[in-house]
Amino acid sequence: MEKLEIVPAIIPKTPDKVLEVKYPGNVKVDNGNQLTVDQTSKPPTVEWEAKEDAFYTLLMIDPDAPSRSNPKKAEWQHWLIGNIPGKNVKAGDVIIDYNGPTPPKNSGLHRYIFLVYEQPTGKISFxxxxxxxxxxxxxANFSIKDFSSKYKLNTPIAGNVCQVERS
Structure with missing residues (x-):
């Protein structure tokens, strides 16, 4: 995540674990690989090392909205699920429904960051x-730093990133 300028600009340090993110058709997110709008249009499955008795928050953002050179709408929220018991994402509380990457034409590559936080206080009333x-x-204009501070989420335990550009 350092090579994509995500650390320390967006999150303070690279998560210790890799978040496995897989789109339909066995399309994997892999540390900044380039995917297409079509490949990422449907919600992916995500997996991480989870404690059965813990709750987690999963989010996906675009820090390059509307472009990396002019990120005036960053961080754009694409997905947010809280109170995930263990790694049962379907049982979590969907706060922001999945909306796949749709970078504007001619805006270059956008980074799409997936992060998982362990909720240190159990369930949260978001x-x-x-x-x-x-x-x-x-x-528009979400802040991972503000959100994680508000809910005392500390640093993400797992993460991954891909890049998408509209052709």
Missing amino acids: KEKKIPKDSSEGR
Whole structure:
């Protein structure tokens, strides 16, 4: 994540574990590999080393909205699920429905960062407004740093990143 300028600009340090992110068709996110809009249009499956009795928060953001040279809408929220018991993502509380990468034309490569945090205090009563899949309202100008501080999430335990460019 250092080579993609994610650490320390967006998160303080690289997570200790790799978050396994797999899109339909066995398309894997692999430390900055380049994928297409079509490959990433449907929600991926994600896996990490989880404690059965812990709760986790999963998020996906684009720090390059609308472009890496002009990130005035960064960090753009693509997905946020809290209170995931163990690694059962489907049982978590969806706060922001998955919305796949859709970088504007001619905006270059965008980094899509996936992070998992262990919730140190068990279940959390998240105050964020729920955002449906097809809505862009409320997705812009998110801050991982502010969010993790607000809910005392410390640093992510697992992460991964891919890059997507609209052709």
